Amino acid sequence: MTRRAFPALDWFRLLAAVLVVAIHTGPLGSFSPAADLWLTRILARVAVPYFAMVSGYFLARGHWQGTGRLWRHTLLLYAASVLLYLPLNIYAGNPITWRGLLFNGTFYHLWYLPALLLALPIARLLAKAGRTGWAVAGLLYFIGLGGDSYYGLAGQLPGLGALYEVVFTFWNYTRNGLFFLPLFLLLGAAFAARPAPEVRQNARLTLAGLGAMTAEGLALHAAGIPRHDSLYLFLPLTMWGLFGLLLAVNGGQDRAVRRTATLVYILHPLCIVAVRVMARFLGLRWLLVDNSTVHFAVVVPLSVALAYLVQALPRRRRAVLPPDARAWREIDLAALRRNTALLRDALPASCALMAVVKADAYGHGAVPVARTLQREGICHFAVACLAEGIQLRRAGIRGSILILGWTDPALAPLIHRWRLCATVADADHGRALSARGVPVRVHLAVDTGMHRLGIPAEEISTLAELFTLPNLRVEGVYSHLCTSDGASEADRAFAQKQTETFVRTLTLLRGMGLDPGLTHLQASYGILNLGCTAGHTFGAARPGLVLYGVYSDKTPVDHPLPLRPVLSLRARVAAVHRVPAGEGAGYGLVFTARRDTCLAVLAIGYADGLPRNYGAQGGVVLLHGARCPVVGRVCMDQMLVDATDLPIPPKAGECATLIGTDGSGTLRAEEVAVACGTITNELLSRLGPRLGLVVQNP
């Protein structure tokens, strides 16, 4: 069920670095010049654009805020590389020039680093310039193309020919930071704002691109047109498919592989020299150098080994904060997937699942939850406010995102920009949204008796008016039940009445020739108590809580589902004390030890979401799988637990469970919510942002 994550993006970096080694060793050269041409001057040309695309992708995911850091990092790497290759420069009689330092790199492979230093600020500027930026990047690439593999044609054109002459007084090639890299940085960046790419489509695109590039490259070389062969007309297309494909199958990351790739890139010319020297000493030149396949086969492992050796050098490690250092939530994504599947099976086929992921997905982490749901094929999401919607879009969530709460009409441009959908809270709100002059997609909330948000169901003409307002595009109509979680006759009757009112309103609207779009009524308890259809067929259901595998409390429901809780809450034991009988502990000394007591201090408090009086209300936690009562007043960042009854006293650093399972003990969220004097909805959504998030079964 759970797929192992494969860090495809990082592994392909390593493969790309090996392709660069191939470019510099020509492994097929001893067999067939044609095969060598294809491998090193066509196929392997995907390597460097790939490096640029990965950088562009991750920079754009961070809204280009990491540009300065990457720039400084690249500068450091370049400086170190210049120094590393300095002895070889001296030995070979290649003086270091400004032209080399600033434009071409001081050794043949180092051109990429100054090119990246130039391309990063350019790409960042172009990315902010929208369509103009794309046009400029495309134009630059085109000019670069003319100075590279199409030089035999473009160089003849009078204006262009003169331009290239100027360019070539600075750079050896147009494969540089001005003409070549900006487009690939932008192409990578474009993926950051796009929905998750699809495997098959991108695999086809990659193959088609490679085929076209092969034909293009072979034809150009046969005609003797190229001056150099890094830029092809079909290279951007190929890279688009290839990157999409890798992104589609990518899961997680592997820093070690990533670092190895960079080091192989930087170090392989050194290894080429080393192999040559070694071959001379051993009298094996005929084998180790002249046979290009063997040469390549020796240089690659040597480079990888050297890369590992460099990484093994002792250095200061930067401390990373593990999410489970103090107190944390564990999110079992396999349980989330199962609950989703259960709900989908329960709902009629025509009824979509609109996943409610407001309040940071009820404290579960909106981004990992929404990403998981998206991968399961969910394409309707609901949040409470604009900022939550934007957060999801930034994390790459596509499909519809409905804002269930009130949105200030002044924010209409942002609703539009992030392709969100607003709820029309009442007639005036709808008119104000419309008056902003920006197209806004909306769902109309209909008040069927809750009297929270919505246009009163009886005001049919007002509802109809909202369909005709300029700039408002009504894509859905919905209502909300306010007693569906109640077990009493009156509660059920009221929910039934609301349902009938909603259905009647929809019928009236349709009778007026208006299309309500996506219709939806039931949240979790609407499904659990009224059944999956509530006796009607709506376009969608809108559950939140049940996705997370819990009920609000322990009240039985009419249509239970075998849900699996997604969240566990854990905290570390900070200290253990022996408190003699008669001694008090905590704020106000509210707790007094009646016997010699073993007190465990947990590193979690009310700022993390548990109430201050949790102990007084019967709160317990699991230590060593056994229930231990919370005592005294919960502090902002700690709480005290009576661990006297444990056969073995706890130790500092051990882990306590506040929600979830530990050994044979389980504390369900429903039970904890009761001790908090509330329902799970409140308990979970209040879990504080300072809690770590540990994702399981991604």
Ligand SMILES: *Cc1c(COP(=O)(O)O)cnc(C)c1O
């Ligand atoms: C929060 C919310 C939901 C989801 O409620 P659950 O009870 O968690 O399923 C659905 N609709 C609206 C309007 C909401 O505010």
